[in-house]
Amino acid sequence: MATPLLAVERLSKSFSGFHALQDVSLEVAERSIVGLVGPNGCGKSTLFNCVSGFLPFDSGQVRFRGEQIGGMAPHRIARLGLVRTFQNGHATKRMTVLENMLMAAAGQTGELPLQALLRRAAIRTQQTAQLGRAREILETLKLTRVANEYAGNLSGGQQKLLALGRAVMCDADLIMLDEPAAGVNPTLVREFVSMVRDLRDRSAKTFLIIEHDMKFISGACDHVFVLSAGRNLSSGTPAQMQRDPRVLEVYLGK
Ligand code: ADP
Ligand code: MG
Numbered sequence: 001m002a003t004p005l006l007a008v009e010r011l012s013k014s015f016s017g018f019h020a021l022q023d024v025s026l027e028v029a030e031r032s033i034v035g036l037v038g039p040n041g042c043g044k045s046t047l048f049n050c051v052s053g054f055l056p057f058d059s060g061q062v063r064f065r066g067e068q069i070g071g072m073a074p075h076r077i078a079r080l081g082l083v084r085t086f087q088n089g090h091a092t093k094r095m096t097v098l099e100n101m102l103m104a105a106a107g108q109t110g111e112l113p114l115q116a117l118l119r120r121a122a123i124r125t126q127q128t129a130q131l132g133r134a135r136e137i138l139e140t141l142k143l144t145r146v147a148n149e150y151a152g153n154l155s156g157g158q159q160k161l162l163a164l165g166r167a168v169m170c171d172a173d174l175i176m177l178d179e180p181a182a183g184v185n186p187t188l189v190r191e192f193v194s195m196v197r198d199l200r201d202r203s204a205k206t207f208l209i210i211e212h213d214m215k216f217i218s219g220a221c222d223h224v225f226v227l228s229a230g231r232n233l234s235s236g237t238p239a240q241m242q243r244d245p246r247v248l249e250v251y252l253g254k
Pocket of ligand 1: 047
């Protein structure tokens with residue numbers, strides 16, 4: 001089998017004695033769309049933080065294209081081609097949608113607002129080169145109409161689309177999305193799913209997506225990993241997961 005783009009092996013992370021993650025393993029094949037699901041507090045965002053370098057972990061391994069990335073700083077990991085969005089957005093509200101897109105452009109994680117503001121002058125000089133790409137992505141995401149609005153004025157759903165757009169602007173191969181559809185209306189969720197699949201098909205992107213919305217998961221994902229209380233519970237296709245008794249129990253049994 002080909003080396004997976006991302007391989008997490010027996011990763012563990014405690015917060016002052018509380019085991020948030022215990023021996024969690026998962027693999028993401030290149031050009032796949034993989035879902036990560038599980039009840040609130042089961043460790044999904046913590047796993048994203050550990051994999052993307054935002055949190056140190058206690059034991060286990062993280063490999064990206066076969067290379068050990070555990071312990072690397074987030075910007076180094078981003079430069080290797082792995083970027084993530086945060087559960088609560090992080091777009092710079094007092095910059096326009098287009099400026100936010102340009103800020104996220106190649107070689108930058110685009111996720112630390114203060115650093116990003118300091119870089120604003122430098123970013124202006126790169127603008128011309130990136131402008132075409134930014135406009136193209138905004139078009140795909142149906143955000144052209146609001147390109148010159150302040151990001152802070154966007155609807156919740158549009159903010160989510162902007163987060164996806166900024167991740168795509170980073171030129172990453174693996175895009176990790178933390179609850180991209182939370183608070184987004186069902187019509188937009190369907191569009192969001194088709195945009196993600198489009199990006200995979202046409203731009204060879206790979207996705208790892210945390211999402212509660214089972215419609216999103218079954219519509220978008222090729223494979224799903226289910227966590228429960230910080231451990232691997234099950235994995236398989238979305239259809240398999242929806243009839244897996246262990247999965248049904250953690251979702252419906254409470
Ligand atoms: P999920 O994203 O699956 O809802 P999280 O990964 O955010 O869950 O959290 C998993 C568990 O770890 C929760 O019990 C949460 O309270 C705890 N946790 C997360 N981050 C921290 C932190 N920085 N310090 C202490 N506990 C944390
Ligand atoms: Mg979370």
